[in-house]
C-alpha cells in the first residue's frame with residue numbers, strides 16, 4: 001500500500017487511455033460519453049475497464065449531494081475510486097480519501113480531477129487493496145465520515161442475472177466489505193446493480209436503522225441502485241433522464 005503524491009509517468013498512463021477508433025464492445029459507452037463526463041472533450045482519460053465501470057456524472061453528483069445534505073460529512077472515503085467518477089463529485093462537497101488498487105487508474109483519476117478543476121489537496125489517493133487500506137485507517141473516527149463503495153460487479157454480464165447476490169461482488173463479498181467499512185464508520189453507502197437481491201440487503205436493516213435505496217432510472221428503466229446504511233433523511237428516489 002502506498003500513498004501517491006504524483007505520478008509523472010504520463011507516457012505509461014496515456015498508453016492505457018482509450019481513444020478512437022473505439023473497440024466495438026465499448027461503442028455504446030463511447031456514445032454515452034457526455035453523460036459519463038460533461039467535460040469529456042476537455043480531456044477526460046479512461047482505461048478500457050473504466051468505460052463500463054464509471055458512475056455517470058449526474059448520478060455521481062446526485063449521490064454526493066444526497067450524502068452531503070443528509071449527513072454533512074467532514075470526510076468521505078471513496079473505497080473504489082476507479083478513474084474518479086464519484087471522487088470528482090464528492091470533492092465538490094468535502095475532503096475525500098480515495099482508495100484504488102490500480103495505479104494507472106489513480107493517475108487517470110488525478111488527471112480527471114484536474115479537468116474538473118478540483119484542487120489536488122482536496123483528495124488523498126491511497127493505492128492498495130481495499131481491505132488492507134480500510135484495516136489500516138485509524139483516524140476516521142475523529143471526523144464525521146461517510147464511506148462510499150462502488151465495487152466491481154463482475155463486468156457487464158451482471159445484468160443477465162435475474163437476481164444479483166451480494167456474494168457475487170468482486171473481489172470481496174459485500175458482507176466482508178460492509179464489516180471492514182463499519183469498523184471505520186456506520187455511515188455507509190453502496191452503489192450496486194439494479195437487480196441486487198433485496199432480501200439479502202434487508203439483513204443489514206434494523207427497526208432503528210432502515211436502509212434507504214435510491215433507484216436510478218434511465219428512460220423508465222432501472223440502471224443501478226445506491227443503498228444508504230444507518231443514514232437517515234437521505235433523499236429517496238429520482239428519475240434521471242440522462243443517467
Ligand SMILES: C[S@@+](CC[C@H](N)C(=O)[O-])C[C@H]1O[C@@H](n2cnc3c(N)ncnc32)[C@H](O)[C@@H]1O
Nearest residue numbers: 053054055080082083084085086101129130150
Ligand atoms: C466500479 S469501479 C469504480 C468506479 C468509480 N466509482 C468511478 O465512478 O469512476 C471499481 C474499481 O475497483 C477497483 N478495485 C478492484 N479490486 C480492488 C481492490 N481489491 N482494492 C481496491 N480497488 C479495487 C477496480 O480497479 C475499479 O477501478
